[in-house]
Amino acid sequence: MITDLDQILSASAKRMKRSVIRELLKMTQRPELISFAGGLPSPESFPVEQLKQVVAEVLDTDSARALQYSETEGDKRLREILVERYKSNGVKNISLNNLMISTASQQALDLIPKILVNPGDKVICGLPSYLGGISAFSIYGAELIGIELDEQGMRSDLLEKKLEELKSKGEKPKFIYVIPDFQNPTGICMPEKRRLEIIELARKYDVLIVEDSPYREVRFSGTPQRTMYELDGNGQVILLGTMSKIFAPGFRIGWIVAHEDVIDKLIAAKQNTDLCTSSFVQKIAARYFDNGYFEENLAKTNAMYKSKRDAMVKAFHKYMPEGVKWTEPEGGLFLFVTLPEHINAEELFKIAINENVAFVPGTVFYCNGEGKNTLRINFSFMSEEMNIEGSRRLANAIKQMI
Numbered sequence: 001m002i003t004d005l006d007q008i009l010s011a012s013a014k015r016m017k018r019s020v021i022r023e024l025l026k027m028t029q030r031p032e033l034i035s036f037a038g039g040l041p042s043p044e045s046f047p048v049e050q051l052k053q054v055v056a057e058v059l060d061t062d063s064a065r066a067l068q069y070s071e072t073e074g075d076k077r078l079r080e081i082l083v084e085r086y087k088s089n090g091v092k093n094i095s096l097n098n099l100m101i102s103t104a105s106q107q108a109l110d111l112i113p114k115i116l117v118n119p120g121d122k123v124i125c126g127l128p129s130y131l132g133g134i135s136a137f138s139i140y141g142a143e144l145i146g147i148e149l150d151e152q153g154m155r156s157d158l159l160e161k162k163l164e165e166l167k168s169k170g171e172k173p174k175f176i177y178v179i180p181d182f183q184n185p186t187g188i189c190m191p192e193k194r195r196l197e198i199i200e201l202a203r204k205y206d207v208l209i210v211e212d213s214p215y216r217e218v219r220f221s222g223t224p225q226r227t228m229y230e231l232d233g234n235g236q237v238i239l240l241g242t243m244s245k246i247f248a249p250g251f252r253i254g255w256i257v258a259h260e261d262v263i264d265k266l267i268a269a270k271q272n273t274d275l276c277t278s279s280f281v282q283k284i285a286a287r288y289f290d291n292g293y294f295e296e297n298l299a300k301t302n303a304m305y306k307s308k309r310d311a312m313v314k315a316f317h318k319y320m321p322e323g324v325k326w327t328e329p330e331g332g333l334f335l336f337v338t339l340p341e342h343i344n345a346e347e348l349f350k351i352a353i354n355e356n357v358a359f360v361p362g363t364v365f366y367c368n369g370e371g372k373n374t375l376r377i378n379f380s381f382m383s384e385e386m387n388i389e390g391s392r393r394l395a396n397a398i399k400q401m402i
C-alpha cells in the first residue's frame, strides 16, 4: 500500500464523501428499532412470483441476447414501451431518439454533470433537495446555489432574483435541478403554474432544467401534473425516470428523456461508465411490461402506500405536540417535518434512537447547511402498525426536547 493515498487522489475524489444517509442507515439495523430513515420501497410491493415466471421466459426464449452485451442507449423494446407510455399520457415531443436507459436515476445524476459541469460552474437546486443529486453534482466541482421552497415547490420569485443577480455578474448556471413530483425530501408536488413559471425563467435566462421524477407514478390521490418536459416541449428540460419506486430498486433501471443532441452526449458518457445497463434485467423489465403486469402491480402498491401514509398522518395528528408541522403529500414516500425553531433535529436523533425510532435529520438536504429544525420521515417501508408506533415514539422524543 502506498504511504499517502491522499497525496495521489484526484481533486474530484477528494470531493467524494460516503453518503450520510447510508452511514446513518447502518446505525438503524437493530431489530427493535423502527426506522423511518431510508427511502426504501416496501418489499411487499416486489412482484416475486410474476418475476419468477418472467425470468424463466426470458431465459427460455431470449438468452443469447439477454446474457450478452447490449446497446448503450438501452434495450429497444424497453425504450419503445417507455416512449409509448409517455405518448399515451399525452406527451407529444418524444420519440425513440429522445430516450435512453440509465443504470437507474443515480447514474443519470452522475452522467449529467459529467457532460455539463466544469469545476466552479453553478447549479441551482431546491432548499432542501435530494442529497444524492447534490452530492453527484458537487463531485464534478459544481457550486450549488439553493433556492427556498414554499408549499408549491421551488420559489420562482427567488429563482428569478438569483438568475438576474448572476446575469448581472456575467454568470449563468449550468442547470436548475428540480424534483417536481413528491419531492425528496419534502413530498411537495409542484402545481402546473409553478412548473410553467420555472420553465419560462429557464428559457429567459437560457438555462437547462433537470427534472428528476422518481415518484411521479407513486400517486395515491389528486390529479397527475404534466411533466415539465411535456410543458416545455422545446428541449429545455432533461427528464429522469426510474423503476426503483414503481417496481424494484434492485433492478437498477432508469431512463433519461431529452433533446437528441443531449442524449447523444449522454450515451457517449455512459459508454465510458458501464458500456450498458444489464441486458438481462432490461429484457426482464420489458417482458414484465409486455405481459401486462406493471400497471396492476403499481395500482396495488399505491393502494398499500396510501394506507401507510394515512396511518402515519393520523398518528401524527394524534401524538405530535403543538408547534410541530408536517407535509401531507398525495404521493411519494416521505413526510417532511418542521420542528419549533429552537429544536435541532440532529440532537433529536440521539434521543429518538434511545426511543428506538430513526429518521433523517433534514439538514443533509440543504446545500447551505440550513434546515436544522427539519427531518424526513419515510412511510413506505415499515408496516402500518410500525408507522403508528414509530410516530408515537418520535412524538415522545420531541416532547422531551420541547
Ligand code: PMP
Pocket: 039, 103, 104, 105, 106, 107, 130, 132, 179, 184, 212, 214, 241, 242, 243, 244, 249, 253, 254
Ligand atoms: N432522485 C431522487 C429524487 C431520489 O429520491 C432517488 C432515490 N432515493 C434517486 C434519484 C435515485 O434513484 P435510483 O437510482 O434508484 O433510480
